[in-house]
Amino acid sequence: MGETAGLDKYHYPNLRGLRLIQWLKDPEREVFLELTEMFPSLVSLGIGDVKLASPSWKALVVHPHVTTLILYNAKIKDRDARLLWKVCGKLESLELHKVTFSSGIIPEGAAFERLRKLDIADPRNLDISNQLNLILRCPNLKKLSWTGSDITDDDSIPDTNSLLKGRWPHL
Numbered sequence: 001m002g003e004t005a006g007l008d009k010y011h012y013p014n015l016r017g018l019r020l021i022q023w024l025k026d027p028e029r030e031v032f033l034e035l036t037e038m039f040p041s042l043v044s045l046g047i048g049d050v051k052l053a054s055p056s057w058k059a060l061v062v063h064p065h066v067t068t069l070i071l072y073n074a075k076i077k078d079r080d081a082r083l084l085w086k087v088c089g090k091l092e093s094l095e096l097h098k099v100t101f102s103s104g105i106i107p108e109g110a111a112f113e114r115l116r117k118l119d120i121a122d123p124r125n126l127d128i129s130n131q132l133n134l135i136l137r138c139p140n141l142k143k144l145s146w147t148g149s150d151i152t153d154d155d156s157i158p159d160t161n162s163l164l165k166g167r168w169p170h171l
Contacts, residue, residue: 012038012039013039013040013041014041015039015041015042016041016042016043016044017042017043017044017045017046017068018039018042018044018045018046019045019046019047019048019070020045020046020047020048020050021048021049021050040065041065042063042065042066043065043066043067043068044066044067044068044069044070044093045060045066045068045069045070046069046070046071046072047069047070047071047072047074048070048071048072048073048074049072049073049074050074051074051075051077052074052080054077054079054080054083057080057083057084057087058083060083060087061083061086061087066087066090066091067090067091067092067093067114068091068092068093068094069087069088069091069093069094069095070094070095070097071095071096071097071099072095072097072098072099073097073098073099074098074099074100075099075100075102076099076100076101076102077102078102078103081101081102081103081105082107085106085107085110088110088112088115089110089111089112089113089114090114091112091114091115092114092115092116092117093115093116093117093118094112094115094117094118094119095117095118095119095121096119096120096121096123096126097119097121097122098121098122098123098124099123099124099126100124100125101124101125101126105130106130106133106134106137110137111137111139112134112137112138113138113139113140114140115138115140115141116140116141116142116143117141117142117143117144118134118135118138118141118143118144118145118146119143119144119145119146120134120135120145120146120147121145121147122147131146135164136167139167139168140168141168142168144168
């Protein structure tokens with residue numbers, strides 16, 4: 001990564017958290033491929049205003065340590081969404097802030113058993129039914145922050161309290 005010249009993977013073997021923002025000159029770069037080599041112990045990754053290329057999502061799927069992912073103002077393409085949901089299957093904490101999905105559909109059968117913390121703020125095009133679908137696929141939640149819209153595409157208001165009530169007594 002030309003923008004990070006001077007970062008030497010041997011100087012940061014124990015770095016556990018990293019946030020990437022828009023300062024990257026080429027937002028389509030395969031950023032994470034290089035980061036996995038520079039920061040092998042990375043546990044928390046925040047990505048803002050960056051569109052990761054598919055190979056980077058694939059690298060994130062197999063990275064052995066990342067348990068926290070924060071996406072801010074990210075754009076997820078259809079072909080990368082399935083990789084994102086695979087990543088989510090191994091996460092303990094997920095934050096989605098102003099994220100735009102080409103397709104907001106979560107694959108059938110996807111479960112996020114390890115997720116303990118979920119934060120959904122101002123989803124750009126993830127409708128209320130898909131937001132609820134995501135939440136309901138996280139059976140072990142301990143913390144939920146949700147600031148999405150309560151109105152569905154057909155202008156009805158779902159009874160979210162009855163859907164969520166009693167599912168997570170430890171929430």
